Amino acid sequence: MKRPITPALALAICLLSASGAFAHAHLAAETPSADDVIAGSPATLSLSFSEGLEVGLSGVTLKGADGQPIPTGAVSLAPGDNKQMSVPLNGPLAAGKYTVEWHALSKDGHTTHGSYQFTVRP
Numbered sequence: 001m002k003r004p005i006t007p008a009l010a011l012a013i014c015l016l017s018a019s020g021a022f023a024h025a026h027l028a029a030e031t032p033s034a035d036d037v038i039a040g041s042p043a044t045l046s047l048s049f050s051e052g053l054e055v056g057l058s059g060v061t062l063k064g065a066d067g068q069p070i071p072t073g074a075v076s077l078a079p080g081d082n083k084q085m086s087v088p089l090n091g092p093l094a095a096g097k098y099t100v101e102w103h104a105l106s107k108d109g110h111t112t113h114g115s116y117q118f119t120v121r122p
Contacts, residue, residue: 024106024111025110027047027102027104028049030100031045032045034118035116035117037119042093044088046084046085046086049084049104051083052082052083053077053082053104053105055075055077058075059103060101064097065096065098072087073090082107085102095122
């Protein structure tokens with residue numbers, strides 16, 4: 001004897017099968033790390049995400065303590081890893097607090113954004 005599918009079961013099946021549709025590229029890790037205090041300037045900012053990225057529509061802005069943008073090199077994806085965005089710095093950073101503002105477009109078309117800070121000590 002077959003049991004009928006209840007509305008609750010049908011909803012559960014739909015939600016489980018559609019879980020990929022709700023995916024977004026969330027920041028999973030960053031270097032330098034959020035709230036980190038580092039000795040010396042990094043050469044590159046590295047941001048790792050939970051989903052693959054469309055690099056042409058994703059980006060990073062680095063700002064100094066005064067809120068002014070600091071020029072960086074072009075954003076690129078790590079070789080063989082479309083979840084890791086890399087941003088070379090054009091020169092060494094002076095001691096101070098920095099803000100990284102990022103936006104990401106995942107391969108499935110969802111956008112996310114956020115920011116974090118790190119400090120370079122002398």
